[in-house]
Amino acid sequence: MQRTPFSRLLPGLLAAVLLLPGCYSRDDLKSDAGNNKAAETTEASPDKAPAAAPSPEADPSSTTAATGSLKQVNVFLEVSGSMEGFMPKTGADAQNTRFQQHVAQFLSDVNRSASVQRKTFYRIKEKPYRDSYQQLETTVREGIREPASSTSIPAILDTLVSHYYQPNAVNVLISDFIYAPRNAGAVPYIKTDITDALNAAGRSDLAVSVYGHTSDFKGAFYPAMKTAAKRINRCCDTDIPYYVWVIGPADAVRRFDAALLKKAPGEQAHFGVKYSAAPSSLLNKFQNQGAWYYGEKDASKRAAGATYHTVAVSEVSAQQPVEFVLGMNLQALPALYQDLGHLKANLQLTGQDTDAKIVSVFGATDQTRASSGPEAQYTHFVKIRVTKMGKAARPLQVILQDKRPMWITQWTTKNDSNINQVGAKTFALSSLIDGVAAVTTDEQDQAPIFQIPLTLQPAD
């Protein structure tokens, strides 16, 4: 009676309301005071009006921050001897490695990207040397001409954060990240070395995204542990990992990840990157069960786009459990945090006086996407079951803890001197990552990736 026809008109009405300030502003009223501001305002209004018109259709304002372009990206490619196997000189057989295909494509993507204003490319020998895009692309495709002697990872990281760190810009480092400490006694200090290097310039908003890939490898392999041999010639029968590290201020790293590495193949991990809250809502007509409804005061208005986070339960027992689904839109997050396996392992539910637990985590299907209900807006769903609850309103939180993904441990080896047997692993990778995590996260108070506060209350 009060709602249906009116709600259809609502978008139009909104557009009209948004147009109004463009046509008639407070400045018009002020013009009484003797200014000739009124003339300016009326002149400006035709420009403002069309700009305001499309805004109701566009996404909420948060997207503007996400789409704003980065000022600069510096791409660093390590060209020491240990990288030669990834970029063998093209022989008569004209074979190339997956590293060459992937990195060449990545460099091209960066060079072409509209989300970064300025792109610079460097070869890292003893220190970074400026290259043009074409030069670096040629190096990747045709092999390293003059391999540099090994450069230590901490030294490179130190240089990057000290001299190339800028607001609204990121540094991308492509390397095998094999860090050979001087002797076996120095192995326990790998973490500290990395921490100190990254902390050298004392950047408080430092963030690092690590992308792990593997590639076939055709050349000499220089193991970090030289117990068996200093180099393994004509290596390798196994794939060798290499990494793309994105280093910079947290906000810039997040935006670079979203713009260029959204669909990155391989593995990933993120350190110190902050994400804005993911849109979420309870869904009262999607796989729900039991006697509960939205506890919000204005739930009956069912405004378009409204989200709900309060569960009012009228009856619950072991025989009559309540099940509700929380829809989340995780599109803005990196692929790692959209991965169902990672979510299933790391999504937590915390509550008081209740046995509420997560029953299942699942992704959007063609059916949910095509639905006319609110579930169509969400990419991921968490189903929660309750059979017992407190006598009054209690908070309930869905949290994605910042847990390190499993692959880092799996890709780590303590001894790479016999790499063909060890497989596609990197020496002391988890120690390197420990070093990164020590700089980017506050170990006392680990912030979760996201947390969605809900309220569980008895129905009134």
Add this chain to the structure above:
Amino acid sequence: MQSFFRFLYELIGTPQPPADTPVYRQIVFPNIGLLNLGISLALVIIFYYLINRAMGVATFNKLRHWTLFLVLNALIAFIVVVWQAKAQQVTDHSYIYWLATLNAVYGLLFYFLFSVILRKGSTNASTTPF
């Protein structure tokens, strides 16, 4: 007001499916309750004051005429609920028809009460229904 209608209509149990509870309590119950009262009052006024006083019709004051209006009122009360359920886009459920039946019963009641209160003011039907 909301809590009064909520009491009235939740005598047959809470709304089903539970997810629509806020819509029923805050929109559907007040709407159908007020409409029911208003329509019952209107029919009573038409019967006693329009037909049997202002228009001076002399052949429409028997019990069966009063009953005709009574049943008409109940029918309207029933239809109002089904229409409201559709208009508010609540989920289809047999509860809608239970609620409609309850509203029809309230319609009978309201019509009877208004009749008892207002019949004295009629010239031709002041003794209908008794």
